[in-house]
Every structure is written in C-alpha cells, then in structure tokens.
Amino acid sequence: MSEQKIEFYDGPAGGWAALKSVARHLNEQGVAVKGAKTLLHANQADGFDCPGCAWPDRDHRSTFEFCENGAKAVAAEATARRATPEVIGARTLAEWAEASDHELEATGRLTEPMVYDPEADRYRRTTWDEAFALIARELQALADPNQAIFYTSGRTSNEAAFLYQLFVRQFGTNNFPDCSNMCHEPSGSGLRPTIGVGKGTVTLQDFEQADCVLVFGQNPGTNHPRMLGELRAARKRGARIVSFNPLRERGLERFADPQDKLEMLTFGSAAISSHYFQVKVGGDFALLKGMCKRVVELDDEARREGRAPVLDAAFIAEHTCGFDAFAAELREQAWEPLAEASGLSRAQIEQAADLYVASERVIACWGMGITQHRHSVKTIQMIVNLLLLRGNLGRPGAGACPVRGHSNVQGDRTMGIYEKPAPAFLDRLGEVFGFEPPREPGVDTIGAIQAMLDGRAKVFIAMGGNFAAATPDTAATWRALRRCELTVHITTKFNRSHVVHGRQALVLPVLGRTEIDVQAGAPQGVTVEDSMSMVHLSTGMNAPASEHLLSEPMVVARMAVATLGDGRTPWLQLAGDYAAIRDRIEAVLPDFAGFNDKVSRPGGFRLRNTASERAWATPSGKAEFSTHALPTDGATERAAERRRDVRVFTLTTLRSHDQYNTTIYGLDDRYRGVYGHRRVVFIHAADLADLGMKAGDWVDVTSLHAGTDGGELQERRAERFLLVEYDIPRGCLASYFPETNALVPLESFALGARTPTSKAIPVVLSPHGAA
Structure with missing residues (x-):
C-alpha cells in the first residue's frame, strides 16, 4: 500500500511516470511477462479491444495502442490472483462488507459460479445448471415480467447485448437500466x-x-x-x-x-x-x-x-x-x-x-x-x-x-439496451424472431432503484458492472437491492454489488475481453462500438482464468433456455457461433448490412451518422436551434437560502487516477498529488481560511437537498475526509466517487435524462466527529 501523503505533482501527464505505473500494476497482479505480452495485442487488428474506455483506436497496426489506465484494466483482468469459492467463502458477507472497494477488487478473478448460503452468510460453490434453474424459477414465479430488472454494463459486447435484450423482451419487459443512465x-x-x-x-x-x-x-x-x-x-x-x-x-x-x-x-x-x-x-x-x-x-x-x-x-x-x-x-x-x-x-x-x-x-x-x-x-x-x-x-x-466512458456503452444502446426502444426497432425485432415485443417503456436506473424500494421489482440481474457502487443515494440503493428475492451478477471480479445482495444471490463468472473464447470447437471474436461509431472485432489471446468460465453470450443463452424453453429462437446455436448472432443483428438493424464481412477488415467499419452528412433526422428535417433561459433554480442556491447559518459549497465527484469507473486499482491519484488516500476533499485556499480550517484537517461532508417544491430539507452524511488545498474555483469542492455517492439524492437528476446530479451537490463541511 502506498505511503499516505499529499505531494504536488509537477511532471507532465503520461511519460516515464505512466510507464512506471504500468510496470508496477503488472507486477502487483503477478503478470509482468504475461501482461506485457497481452498489452501488445490491445487494440490490434488481430487482438482484443481494450476493456477500458471507449476512445477510438488510431492505428490497428501499431505495436503500442494502449494507455496507462487501459494497461491497469488489462492487468486487472489478466491477474494471477484467483477469487475461488474457498477464498470468497472464507469470510462471511458481513465481514466482506467491511472491506474497501480496493480490497474487494484485489481478490482476483472469479473462477466458479457461487450461490449465497443465508445460514452461513457466505457464498459457496454451485453448478451452472443449478444457477440457471434458480434464475428460471424466480423469473417464472413473478406475477408480471416487469417485476424483473435487467441491468447492463458498458463492457458487454454487441453480441451479448443483442442476445440479452432479445431474451428479456421475449420474457416480456423493457426494464433495461444501464450505465448510460448514469453518465451520457x-x-x-x-x-x-x-x-x-x-x-x-x-x-x-x-x-x-x-x-x-x-x-x-x-x-x-x-x-x-x-x-x-x-x-x-x-x-x-x-x-x-x-x-x-x-x-x-x-x-x-x-x-x-x-x-x-x-x-x-x-x-x-x-x-x-x-x-x-x-x-x-x-x-x-x-x-x-x-x-x-x-x-x-x-x-x-x-x-x-x-x-x-x-x-x-x-x-x-x-x-x-x-x-x-x-x-x-x-x-x-x-x-x-x-x-x-x-x-x-x-x-x-x-x-x-x-x-x-x-x-x-x-x-x-x-x-x-x-x-x-x-x-x-x-x-x-x-x-x-x-x-x-x-x-x-x-x-x-x-x-x-x-466522449463516452466504458468501452461498449454506446454499442449496447445501439443493440437495443434501452428502456424506451423505438417502435421501428421493436417491429423489426418481432418480425425477425416471430414474437410480439413488449411496448410499454421500462425503467431506467433511477426507476429501477425506486421499483425495488417499492417492492414492484423482485429480481435484479446485472450483466457486468457494479450497480451498488455506481448508483446515487447509496443507502437507498442498498436497501433496494436487499429487498429483492434474487440478485444475479454476471461478472469477472468480486465487487461491492456482490456483498449487497437479495434474499437469494448468485455470482456468475464469465470470460474477460483478453481471453480466448472457444465455442463449438472454434475461437470466437466479439464486436464493440467506440465513441465515434466505429465497430470492430475483439479477439482474446490469453487462456481463460478458469475452466469453469462461460462466455457472456452463453450465459444469456442458457438463462433463456432455462426460463423460456427452446421456443423459436435457437439460443444455444447462436451462442455457439457469434457470426450467427451478427447475422441476426444485421437482419434487425439496417446499418449493419454486411456485418460479418465489414467487421473482418482491420479497423472494422463506421456506422452511418446522418448528422455528419448534414442529413437531419428531425421532424423538421433540419438541425434545430434550442432557446433556453438561464436557469435560476440552482441546488446550491436553494440550499443556501434554507441554511443561512452555514457556508454551502458545490461538490463535484470525480475519479482518482488509480480508478476506472467504480474499479479501484490503487490508492494514488498521481496527477493531483494524492498518495495512499481516497477520502479527500479538494478545496480552494481562501475557502479554507474562511472556514478557519487548514489543509490536513479531517471533516465530515453533509449534503443538503432542497427540492424545488419547497419540501423538507434532506441531509445525507459522509464522514472523515481529508482537506486538500487545490486550484479549484472558490465555493467549489471535489471528491472521489463512490465514496461520495451517498450524498447524491435519488430525487436529484437531470431534467429530460434522469442522470444523477453527481457533479453538483450542495454540501456543508464540519470538523470530523463534531456534534
């Protein structure tokens, strides 16, 4: 673990410090040689797409198409550490709940499916057949398909996402909250x-x-x-x-x-x-x-x-x-x-x-x-x-x-992971697969949490991600997940969401992006879509972390067979040949005409973007100017009006440099000069003086939510944060998530998009431990 210190960083981004960091993370994961070889295949024509961000690849023939944080993501996936049922089962979930997010991540790759044992309060080994049977029983027992929630992470491939939305819509719901709901x-x-x-x-x-x-x-x-x-x-x-x-x-x-x-x-x-x-x-x-x-x-x-x-x-x-x-x-x-x-x-x-x-x-x-x-x-x-x-x-x-975050968050939406699907998409999906898709809009992330809290949703299935850590209003989200009859997480690594579970819970391990995926005796490649609508192939090159891992498409197919039966859709056949999935994608989505041929070319292909052609697919047939008045309902101003006795700041949440989304690789934030810490608050020097505080003091942070309806002021609290002097505008603070997600009210979200307002939280600071 790094020494705890605050030390100004005056070097450039990248450079030798970045290479040193890559080497350190490869060594920490026990894959110095294997990891270095793996990195040379990142974002290559015959390699895998980086499991990190969605920034496009400049040159699929370069021998150096990765960055520091991409290397951390690859090292974390290729790690030599194994989170076997014995490792995870060695602690109760009450004990795991006390671990940090960094410690949970550091357990390594999951190796076998696990089921929650409520009497022992531990996860134990189960079989894939038993896991799928449990999922099917709980889904089939629901009075309404809308009582199930199906979450999707941006790391899911196009093929897995397409099969996932097909299964869920054949099951009968559009409940597709995804990570887009929380970011772009x-x-x-x-x-x-x-x-x-x-x-x-x-x-x-x-x-x-x-x-x-x-x-x-x-x-x-x-x-x-x-x-x-x-x-x-x-x-x-x-x-x-x-x-x-x-x-x-x-x-x-x-x-x-x-x-x-x-x-x-x-x-x-x-x-x-x-x-x-x-x-x-x-x-x-x-x-x-x-x-x-x-x-x-x-x-x-x-x-x-x-x-x-x-x-x-x-x-x-x-x-x-x-x-x-x-x-x-x-x-x-x-x-x-x-x-x-x-x-x-x-x-x-x-x-x-x-x-x-x-x-x-x-x-x-x-x-x-x-x-x-x-x-x-x-x-x-x-x-x-x-x-x-x-x-x-x-x-x-x-x-x-x-500039979007996770590597295929844009592709997931293209594949139909959306709670408000277009009628034309549903029409074509129904024609190709011979069923009538549900038309009622589903729930987004905020709606999913509310549905679980209200008891309207009883089963939660997550294709990747870390829902419990990524979402706002941590206390409310955790209460929501714990009210479920069943929570299922399809994942590669152990994380916070597996500790915050329903009455019954499954953790199902899958292949990673860097690993060889063999189905029906043939190696498979998946596709992803980057931030600039480029679609390209990704093929793993490492041996799987365990012989018990399934691919994401196969997990979806076996869930579908267990829940729906074979029916009209040849689930297992599709999961055994990803080219066949791409043929079905092409049949549903016109922009993917010639999908298998196009994606076989180095670099892949770009989906049509009408706006870049000055063809405006709006009701008027033209691009629209939008006239908006300057907002006067600022959350900080509303809170300050209600609490004139204290200084109200605006807190923005952000990532550290040793972090990607909710995955914590380490405890350093090199460029901001923070080492060995995560519970910090960045603040302007003059604001420190006004508060009568100094850098190095410990404070508690309390958010103040004053609704526009003038209702009761809500307070949420996060304790023990170190004050760090930083070049930030006066009246503004910054701190890391997910530690500060607890401060974001579930009711505070973007108008017209319902994304949590995690970048603008009204807060007050008080000395840690003060009454």
Whole structure:
C-alpha cells in the first residue's frame, strides 16, 4: 500500500511516470511477462479491444495502442490472483462488507459460479445448471415480467447485448437500466432532437483537420488518456485547445507521449491547452450561452460596419430552424447574470468566444462534467447551438464529440439496451424472431432503484458492472437491492454489488475481453462500438482464468433456455457461433448490412451518422436551434437560502487516477498529488481560511437537498475526509466517487435524462466527529 501523503505533482501527464505505473500494476497482479505480452495485442487488428474506455483506436497496426489506465484494466483482468469459492467463502458477507472497494477488487478473478448460503452468510460453490434453474424459477414465479430488472454494463459486447435484450423482451419487459443512465444519457437526449442522432458526429480524422478543439467538463489525462495523443498532435500543428474545467488538471496542461521516443529520451513534453478557463462547477450553461451571445453580437457589429459576417448565414438558412428566436433571446440576455453563473468574467467569456470565431473548423468535446447536472440536456443543446452558428457540424474537422466512458456503452444502446426502444426497432425485432415485443417503456436506473424500494421489482440481474457502487443515494440503493428475492451478477471480479445482495444471490463468472473464447470447437471474436461509431472485432489471446468460465453470450443463452424453453429462437446455436448472432443483428438493424464481412477488415467499419452528412433526422428535417433561459433554480442556491447559518459549497465527484469507473486499482491519484488516500476533499485556499480550517484537517461532508417544491430539507452524511488545498474555483469542492455517492439524492437528476446530479451537490463541511 502506498505511503499516505499529499505531494504536488509537477511532471507532465503520461511519460516515464505512466510507464512506471504500468510496470508496477503488472507486477502487483503477478503478470509482468504475461501482461506485457497481452498489452501488445490491445487494440490490434488481430487482438482484443481494450476493456477500458471507449476512445477510438488510431492505428490497428501499431505495436503500442494502449494507455496507462487501459494497461491497469488489462492487468486487472489478466491477474494471477484467483477469487475461488474457498477464498470468497472464507469470510462471511458481513465481514466482506467491511472491506474497501480496493480490497474487494484485489481478490482476483472469479473462477466458479457461487450461490449465497443465508445460514452461513457466505457464498459457496454451485453448478451452472443449478444457477440457471434458480434464475428460471424466480423469473417464472413473478406475477408480471416487469417485476424483473435487467441491468447492463458498458463492457458487454454487441453480441451479448443483442442476445440479452432479445431474451428479456421475449420474457416480456423493457426494464433495461444501464450505465448510460448514469453518465451520457443527457448527450443522447440533447443531441437527438437537435441534430437527429444521439451520438457524436466526428471521427479521429476530423481531429487532424480541426484548428480548434473545445474541451468541456472532461479530464482526459485520467479518464481517456489516449485522447491526449490527438490533442497533442493538434496543438503541435497549431490548433487551439481551449479547455473549460473547474480543476486545473495536469492532463489538460502538459503531456509526454510514451510512443514518442525522442520525447521520452529527452524527458520532454508538449503543452496541451492553449487556453484554460476555470468555470465554476455547474457554470457551463451560462458560459456557453455567453459565448453564443458574443458570436451573435460580433456578427451584428460586422454587418453594421459592412464587414464579412461572423455567422455562417448560408448554412443557417439551408440547414437549421429556430435561429431568429434564438438570436433574439440572446440579444435580450444581460451579461451580468451570465458572468456570475459561470464563475468567469465577461471578458473571459468574450475571449473564449473570440477564439471560437477565429477558428474555421471546431470540434466540441465533453464528458461527465457536463452530463451529471440538473440542466445537462440544455447545456449540451447550447453546445450544439454554438456549433450551428458557424456551420461546425457535418463538415471535415468540425462537429460534436461526447466522449463516452466504458468501452461498449454506446454499442449496447445501439443493440437495443434501452428502456424506451423505438417502435421501428421493436417491429423489426418481432418480425425477425416471430414474437410480439413488449411496448410499454421500462425503467431506467433511477426507476429501477425506486421499483425495488417499492417492492414492484423482485429480481435484479446485472450483466457486468457494479450497480451498488455506481448508483446515487447509496443507502437507498442498498436497501433496494436487499429487498429483492434474487440478485444475479454476471461478472469477472468480486465487487461491492456482490456483498449487497437479495434474499437469494448468485455470482456468475464469465470470460474477460483478453481471453480466448472457444465455442463449438472454434475461437470466437466479439464486436464493440467506440465513441465515434466505429465497430470492430475483439479477439482474446490469453487462456481463460478458469475452466469453469462461460462466455457472456452463453450465459444469456442458457438463462433463456432455462426460463423460456427452446421456443423459436435457437439460443444455444447462436451462442455457439457469434457470426450467427451478427447475422441476426444485421437482419434487425439496417446499418449493419454486411456485418460479418465489414467487421473482418482491420479497423472494422463506421456506422452511418446522418448528422455528419448534414442529413437531419428531425421532424423538421433540419438541425434545430434550442432557446433556453438561464436557469435560476440552482441546488446550491436553494440550499443556501434554507441554511443561512452555514457556508454551502458545490461538490463535484470525480475519479482518482488509480480508478476506472467504480474499479479501484490503487490508492494514488498521481496527477493531483494524492498518495495512499481516497477520502479527500479538494478545496480552494481562501475557502479554507474562511472556514478557519487548514489543509490536513479531517471533516465530515453533509449534503443538503432542497427540492424545488419547497419540501423538507434532506441531509445525507459522509464522514472523515481529508482537506486538500487545490486550484479549484472558490465555493467549489471535489471528491472521489463512490465514496461520495451517498450524498447524491435519488430525487436529484437531470431534467429530460434522469442522470444523477453527481457533479453538483450542495454540501456543508464540519470538523470530523463534531456534534
């Protein structure tokens, strides 16, 4: 375990420190040689897709297509450690509940199916046949198929996801909460009505042509390290990289590319951001509206003076609707509220807009710093507005780029993992497989938790992920899971969700992305879709961690056979030949025509994106400007109005550098200078002084939820956090999840997307242990 210390990090992101970290993690997992060989097959034409983030692969022929956090994910999957039934059964679940998330992860790969023994309060070995029989009994005993919840993680392959949604819909429900509900749901909800697709419009080739990249609410140095290579290359050829983020993040400042031999030999690095604006937490909507206002004002001024227009008038006239109303509202908007809400001065907002105007080809990227807010959908639509003003959609070097997290979270949605499926998709699914799919919308993640709490849902089945740790309002979520008759987790590693279980519980181990998958005597490959709609093949190369592991498609097929019988769908035949699954996908989804042929080519293929072709699949047939007033119902302001006796801050949750989603690889956060700690709160020095506190003090954090209906103020508490002085806007705090998920109310979510507001939590600080 690392020494506990806080130590400023002044090096670049990447570089030798990243390689040293990779070597350390490979050694810790006992796979130094095997892991190094495995990494050389990551993101290769004949290799496996990295089980980490969804950033696209630049070159499937490179011998070095992985990043530090991808290497940690590979090392964790290829680990020599084994979480056998004897290892897990050596402790009661009450004892495992006291372990940290890092300790749970460190047990290693699960090797055999396990069932909960309530008398012993332990997991014990079971057989696959017994496990599937238990699942079938509980599902068949339900009075209504909607009493079952089927969760999906972003690591699930296209083939497994397609079979999963087919099984569940044949069972009779659309209850498909998934990890999109907790991260990028607002991206789809914001983009779909404005440009006609719920995905980003750019490719990696657009990054080669852009002369400006805007980065909103994102820390690629930790969350998508390979993205830094594209930003570095763009900056080196003269493009502006303009970053908007509350914290000063090292990965947005400097980067040393481990693939650049000269840079590594000379200990050099490259600047990333040409301009850095520290918007306050939750201030992005006001910033973006201010930028749009400035662009319109510059155009008005240019026209008055007879100069060339600033707006792309031809594009606006031919391809958009709603501009006149949008521009009129901007002209009426006062500057002072925009500056106050953004945390920037008017001059800074104007400078950012001027950089945009001075650029011909602009890409706008964003992450969960944008999506996990109450008004995230409106904020994303304001990003679209900004791009539309100068025609920066549907042409080379320009467009929208939501940077998604887990490796196939976008592909899962494409495959039909969605609680509100399109009627056309259901029509075709029913035609191909000869059944009538359910039409009633299912529950999302928030709805699933509420249904379990209310007793409306009795069975919870998770295809991967760590639901108990990833979700908001930890106490409520755990109560919900414990009310279930049966919880089932299909997974590779032991985690928090396996400790928070129903009356009956199963843990079912499956093959990992790096492992050889042989079905019916033939090796199989699965497919994934990255953030830029590229679909490619992934083939494992390591021997399975245990002879008892099944593939995810086979687990789904055997659940289906046990629950539904053979019926009209040849479940086991499909699970024995993934090419046959892809044939069925092609039959249901027109964009996958020629699927098996296309995916056999190195690099795969790109799904059609109508917005990138300037074909707008909206009711009007055009891209839509969205007019939104500046929100005045801020959660922090509401809480402060109710609690005038204390200083109310806005807390944003984030990942450490030794973390991916809820998977904790270690206890260090190198770029932020935190070692051996996870329970920390980052705070501005002046705010520390105002509180009469100092860095190194221990505090408790209490969230204050004041609903818009004026009801009773709700408080949630998380205890014992270390104060760390950091470069963050005044009035803002930051801390890691899942430790702070307990502070996020279940009732606080994005309007129009229901994503938890984990990036904007009103909180107060108090000395730890104070009455």
